[in-house]
Amino acid sequence: MHPHPLKRLWQAVTAPLDGPLVLLLAVINVLSLAVLYSASNETFGKIDNKLVYTALSFGILWFLAWSRPQSIMMFAPPIYVVGVLLLVGVELFGIIVNGSQRWLDFGFVRIQPSEIMKIALPMMLGWYFQHHEGQIRWWHYVVGAVIILIPGTLILKQPDLGTATLIMASGFFVLYFAGLSWKIILGGGAAFLASLPLVWHFMHDYQRRRVLTLLDPTQDPLGDGYHIIQSTIAIGSGGPWGKGWLSGTQTHLEFIPERTTDFIFAVWSEEFGLIGNLVLLVLYLAVLSRGLMITARAQTLFGRVMAGSITLTFFMYAFVNMGMVSGILPVVGVPLPFVSYGGTATVSLAVGMGMLMSIGNTERR
Amino acid sequence: MPRQRHLPPARGDDSQLQLRLIVAYAFMVLMFLVLAGRFAWLQFFQYDHYSTLAQNNSISLVPVEPSRGRIVDRNGVVLARNYAAYTLEVTPSETADLDATVAELGQLVELTPRDMKRFKKFLSENRRFEPSALKMKLTDEEAARVAANGWRLPGVEVKARLFRDYPFGELTSHVLGYIGRIGPREKEQIQEDGLTANYRGATHIGKLGLEKTYENMLRGRPGFEEMETDAGGRAVRSLRQSAPQNGSDLHLALDIKLQDVADKLFGKRRGALVAIDPQTGGVLAFVSKPGFDPSLFVDGIDTVTWKNLNEDWEKPLVNRALRGLYPPGSTFKPFMGMAALDAGAIGPNEVRSAPGYFTLPGSSHRFRDSKPSGNGMANLSRAIAVSSDTVFYKLAWDMGIDRIHPRLAEFGLGSRTGIDLDGESAGILPSKEWKAKRFSKMKPEYQRWYPADVVSIGIGQGFNAYTPLQMANATAILASDGKVFKPHLVQEVVDPKTGKKTPVEPAPQKQLAFKPEYFDYIKGSMEAVVKPGGTAWRLGQGLSYRLAGKTGTAQVVQIKQGAKYNAAALAEQHRDHSWFIAFAPAEKPTIALAVIVENAGFGAAAAAPLARGVIDYYLTGKVPPEVAGQLQTFKPVPPAADASGPAAAGAAASAPTPQKKTDASPSA
Incomplete structure (x- = not known):
């Protein structure tokens, strides 16, 4: 007996998707709509935009989930090369927004090539290690480091420390899951801590200010400390239970800067309180757990390192964003995954989630 | 050398992978616990503290407006400045009854219908907890009267605010533009x-002219004052403040x-009229007649005046x-002559006949x-001379x-x-591509370039159309033997604090390659x-320097769009426009200009004497009689003596405030 055609269509559509992940992302997205509505002073302009780019992101997610990881992997070298060339293009012809050079203007569209790198870099590394599977020697990790450092330094030069750190971290996660020696990881960590003074030396003024502000926001409460003080007040005054949806005074009195994008978590915290924050942490942790499960079951080295890197990068986003808004990490431009308003970031996150599902699917096929 | 690490093809039970997954997971959980701990600290243990901060707004940050940069001419004459005056502002959410409050204020100061209209507009634009201006530029007496009665009117404030002033009004209207409400x-x-x-x-922003182009530099950065407020939300004292960064001054050419x-x-x-220094690209004079009074726009123009204008x-x-x-x-x-020489269409000494008309081969049409x-x-x-x-x-x-288009485009x-x-x-500047594009919506025969199209272009008619600025710029390029600048009204941007001067477009964009x-x-x-024999020979009489120029007469083909039918004006509007371009002294030009006088007829008649008067004044200081x-x-x-300098801005900010308790501006 043949099932109903609608039912078959439904099965065709849902087959590539990973049930638990889709469900979790759907819940996060619905909650994010509520908080965005509050953050944008109860207007619908941004909500409409968000719905549009979320739909678009879901389309991309579905397409990638439907694709086979092997096909996705084939695109790694060209995307990586194009990404690096675009970054070089930014260096040469990029336009300057807010003092740093991050955008390329093609007339009809402005793109930020560092966004492409967020996916292209781990893909490239995954492709590279897959090609040497079973015979990986120490020098392969050296080549891997070079693959990381090329885009990394280009982005550092823009200057965009936040994005450069995230992208290099996503590359490091690949090395980690590709079996980079523990000694090197621990040794490297120690070396990094030792080199911090040098890093400080090479930092731009605005980056140093952010670090100083983090250490003591009250030093500069009206300048750089303003963001942190205001968002901390918003979070703290939310209390255990929150002030309730649409009732955040800090939010509605516009004390919170960039409250629809990077600082949206402050709005969330103020209105939903500690309980809301814990719910969000649990939701994210569930996404991460599912990601690591897929990593554990991945069939190929490429799948394993990609799934691991995507999962850990997702974690970095969530952790760094909530950390900076609550005042324990410096203010870097990192969005809260699937909650912050912004099309580009959402699309690149959806690409990651789509690949994760694709890797998860090889199991079932 | 580190031990080689062979990971077997991933197959679930690999202990290496297991370990790495567990470490990663443990790390993530640990970091999330750190976050949870931070949240608990802020939202549970410190809740009372932050709740007080937020609810009472016991410390609020009040922005302190920076003083907008001044605009001064090349001799230091101030063309745009600021002055401080009192405004009466009402915050609706803090009043007991808005209408009653406004009615009561009406007893204290005179509220015109225009004030009321503007106030209603502000109310609709601002939110209820934001102050809206009810009356601007209060007299001292009015300010004192409100201050004396203010104690029974919550939500009413008298604030010292900076206003923008253009002392020369119409004369600079098309250069400076104006600021207006955001x-x-x-x-x-x-x-x-x-x-x-x-x-x-902030309440105002550059809307037009230099005020708009240089908005980011003129604006400055607001400072903040940390105010302690009482339970009613009123400022009681200033805890500390960070001074605003005042906007940069513009020094004009x-x-x-x-x-x-x-x-x-x-x-x-x-x-x-546009006059440019060909050696620097600095704009010396920039006149568009008639002008308008920019102060009409600063606080919102009323619809009738705007419609009339x-x-x-x-x-x-x-x-x-x-x-x-x-x-x-x-x-x-x-x-056109430069292009012809460069293209080899005519030699410098080649003599041609200059008859009364020109016909194309195989045509009887007479140009x-x-x-x-x-x-x-x-x-x-x-x-050229005749x-x-x-x-x-x-x-x-x-x-x-x-062969014409690329040379003239130079x-x-x-x-x-690219003026500022x-x-x-x-x-x-017509070309085949331009015509095809311009008439792309019409039939192909309109889009095609006909050889005859070029004829009238040779004498500056036909499709040719340029701004007076472009003609002045082209004249300056000619005068400086091919130095191309971006013309700029602003010579340098001056930081008020450090005195650092940033020159605008100091170097030529390029040098033309003509011989x-x-x-x-x-x-x-x-x-x-x-000179005698030239079309403007009269102009050359009594010169004390070497002048070079060219007359022009532009046929008026149509009334400019949007113009209202006006019987009295119509005949005049059909008359030709009078053009003159000139530079001097010819051996080393320091001024190049283009003038157009609308509907004034032949170029030598109206525009040329005007140009001579301007150049005479510039080079010799002689005022045209x-x-x-x-x-x-x-x-x-x-x-330092100007009302808007940094020192004065401080004075404005700390002007004695009539009512200490309700005034959020600094009072100590």
Whole structure:
């Protein structure tokens, strides 16, 4: 007996998707709509935009989930090369927004090539290690480091420390899951801590200010400390239970800067309180757990390192964003995954989630 | 060397992978626990503390407006400045009853219907907890009266605010533009550009002219004052403050005295004049007549006044120098001459006949010369001096549009000069591509380039259309033997705190590759224009320096769009426009200009004497007799004495506030 055609269509559509992940992302997205509505002073302009780019992101997610990881992997070298060339293009012809050079203007569209790198870099590394599977020697990790450092330094030069750190971290996660020696990881960590003074030396003024502000926001409460003080007040005054949806005074009195994008978590915290924050942490942790499960079951080295890197990068986003808004990490431009308003970031996150599902699917096929 | 690490193909039970997954997972959980701990600290243990901070707003940050940069001319005369005055502001959410409060205030100060209308508009734009201005520029007496009664009117504040003033009004209207209230669209733009922090507490923004172009530099950055407030939300004392960063001053290349002379020479006539220093690209005078009173716009113009201005047939709101497109007429010929020499269409000493008309091969249509009897025989230099049309018809025909267009484009014709004003027109330097594009919606025969199209282009008519600014710029390029600058009104931007001067466009964009002897030749023929035998020979009488120029007459083909039908004006509006381009001293030009006087007829009649008056004044200081007695006096003001300097801004901010308790501006 043949099932109903609608039912078959439904099965065709849902087959590539990973049930638990889709469900979790759907819940996060619905909650994010509520908080965005509050953050944008109860207007619908941004909500409409968000719905549009979320739909678009879901389309991309579905397409990638439907694709086979092997096909996705084939695109790694060209995307990586194009990404690096675009970054070089930014260096040469990029336009300057807010003092740093991050955008390329093609007339009809402005793109930020560092966004492409967020996916292209781990893909490239995954492709590279897959090609040497079973015979990986120490020098392969050296080549891997070079693959990381090329885009990394280009982005550092823009200057965009936040994005450069995230992208290099996503590359490091690949090395980690590709079996980079523990000694090197621990040794490297120690070396990094030792080199911090040098890093400080090479930092731009605005980056140093952010670090100083983090250490003591009250030093500069009206300048750089303003963001942190205001968002901390918003979070703290939310209390255990929150002030309730649409009732955040800090939010509605516009004390919170960039409250629809990077600082949206402050709005969330103020209105939903500690309980809301814990719910969000649990939701994210569930996404991460599912990601690591897929990593554990991945069939190929490429799948394993990609799934691991995507999962850990997702974690970095969530952790760094909530950390900076609550005042324990410096203010870097990192969005809260699937909650912050912004099309580009959402699309690149959806690409990651789509690949994760694709890797998860090889199991079932 | 580290031990080699072979990971077998991933197959679930690999212990290496297991370990790494567990470590990663443990790390993530640990970090999330750190976050949870932080949240618990803030939201549970410190809840009371932050709750107090937020609810009572016991510490609130009040933005302190920076003082907007001043605009001064090349001699230090202040053209735009700030002054402090009291405004009466009402915060609706804090009043017991808004209507009653306003009614009571009406007893204390006079509220005109215009004030009320504006207040209603502000109320609809602002939110209830934001103050809206009820009356601006209170007299001291009014401010004192409100202060004395203010204790029983919660939500009412008298604030010292800075206002913008343009002392020379109409004279500088098309250069400076004006600032105005930040509208919804600008609010959006500010958010998009990520400048929200910069505009916290701001009410005004540059809307037009230099005020708009240099908005980011003029604006400055607001400071903040940390205020302790009582339970009712009233400021009780200032805890600390960070001073605002005042906006940068603009030092113009413009000479306001020269501007005034040019403006008065126009009198009631319409038109435009742009004068440029060919050696620097600095704009010395930039006149568009008629002008308007910019102060009308600063606090919101009322609809009737705006409608009248906008529908005035003289179009005072249109910046003719920047946006007005006119066929250049014969002022086009020197540039056409350069192109012809460069293309080899005519040699410097080649003599041509200059008859009374020109016909195309196989056609009987006569392209007439402005002189029916013709000019006999002429080389290129004489053809320019006597403005022979037929010589240029023939040159254009011989060259064809493809050899004309690229050479004239070198002079910046048909593209924006890049001056530091918004909304510049690009003009039209015709080409085959341009025609196809321009008429792309019409039948193919309209889009095709016909060989005959080029003929009238040779004498500056036909499709040609340029702004007075473009003509002045092209003249400056010619005068400086091919130095191309971006014309700029602002010479340097000066940081008020450090005194650091940032020059604007100090170096030429490029140097044109035409042969130097061609420049000399064309410039020589422009000198011949003002000598006996030239079209403007009268102008050359009694010169104490070497002047070079070219007359032009632009046929008026149509009434400019949007103009209202006006029987009295119609006949005048059909008259030709009078053009003159000039530079001096010819051996080393320090001024190059273009003048157009609308509907004034032949170029030598109206525009040329005007240009002579301006150049005379600039080079010799001689005031043209016809404007003697009408000129204003301009006093350069040393920065410290001006009401808007950094020192004065401090004074404005700390002006004694009539009512200490309700006033959020600094009072100690």
